[in-house]
Amino acid sequence: MALTEVLERIRRAETEAGRPSESVNLVAVSKQQPIERVRAALESGHRRFGENRVQEAQSKWPALRAEFSDLTLHLLGPLQTNKVKAAVTLFDVIESVDRDRLAVKLAEESQAQGRAPSLFIQVNTGEEAQKAGISPAETDAFVNQCLRVYDLPIIGLMAIPPADEPPAPHFALLAKLADRNGLSQVSMGMSADFEIAISLGATSVRVGSAVFGARPKVETASPAENEP
Numbered sequence: 001m002a003l004t005e006v007l008e009r010i011r012r013a014e015t016e017a018g019r020p021s022e023s024v025n026l027v028a029v030s031k032q033q034p035i036e037r038v039r040a041a042l043e044s045g046h047r048r049f050g051e052n053r054v055q056e057a058q059s060k061w062p063a064l065r066a067e068f069s070d071l072t073l074h075l076l077g078p079l080q081t082n083k084v085k086a087a088v089t090l091f092d093v094i095e096s097v098d099r100d101r102l103a104v105k106l107a108e109e110s111q112a113q114g115r116a117p118s119l120f121i122q123v124n125t126g127e128e129a130q131k132a133g134i135s136p137a138e139t140d141a142f143v144n145q146c147l148r149v150y151d152l153p154i155i156g157l158m159a160i161p162p163a164d165e166p167p168a169p170h171f172a173l174l175a176k177l178a179d180r181n182g183l184s185q186v187s188m189g190m191s192a193d194f195e196i197a198i199s200l201g202a203t204s205v206r207v208g209s210a211v212f213g214a215r216p217k218v219e220t221a222s223p224a225e226n227e228p
């Protein structure tokens with residue numbers, strides 16, 4: 001299956017980069033995928049998945065977790081403060097910490113629930129106006145604030161490079177920022193570029209369509225299409 005092939009490509013990229021085997025985690029991005037594809041991956045033994053929306057994840061993962069209790073679930077998409085409670089309950093890793101208010105809320109909610117997901121800070125390496133993430137220039141101060149002031153379990157940095165630029169300089173920048181802040185985890189690389197990310201130090205790649213196939217188009221109900 002495609003999952004096996006992606007895992008083989010990851011192992012090959014690790015070797016080519018002179019990195020230990022299994023030093024890179026595969027987060028299989030299951031957003032918008034039919035549940036049968038997700039189930040097939042679970043049944044083949046994969047246990048690490050990523051979703052980008054809290055609500056969608058809530059609708060499918062609690063049932064799957066009852067069956068596969070050892071799975072690890074990552075939140076990859078933007079997190080609104082009114083969804084923090086649900087996110088802390090459901091996810092094991094939250095990769096999209098990108099502002100002070102969210103960090104404060106995560107600290108409060110982790111305390112309240114006695115459950116603290118591991119966190120990545122999202123960096124907007126391309127400084128794109130429409131994209132979430134802290135700017136590279138503010139990253140050191142924000143990491144420090146989260147670790148020392150809010151006492152949050154920040155384990156790494158995450159980025160989504162601009163779609164219309166070569167990703168390598170963005171990957172290199174993210175790895176540099178992580179290293180400079182003493183963070184061991186770097187989440188970068190998707191279906192189109194995960195091998196490049198691994199060559200530049202990714203410890204976690206987030207791969208959706210290469211694992212599960214293209215995401216089905218969301219149906220926009222049009223009366224004409226419903227006619228026989």
Ligand SMILES: *Cc1c(COP(=O)(O)O)cnc(C)c1O
Nearest residue numbers: 029052076190191206207208209
């Ligand atoms: C959807 C998504 C991915 C996976 O994208 P593919 O191109 O399907 O591999 C990775 N990271 C984030 C944040 C995403 O939203």
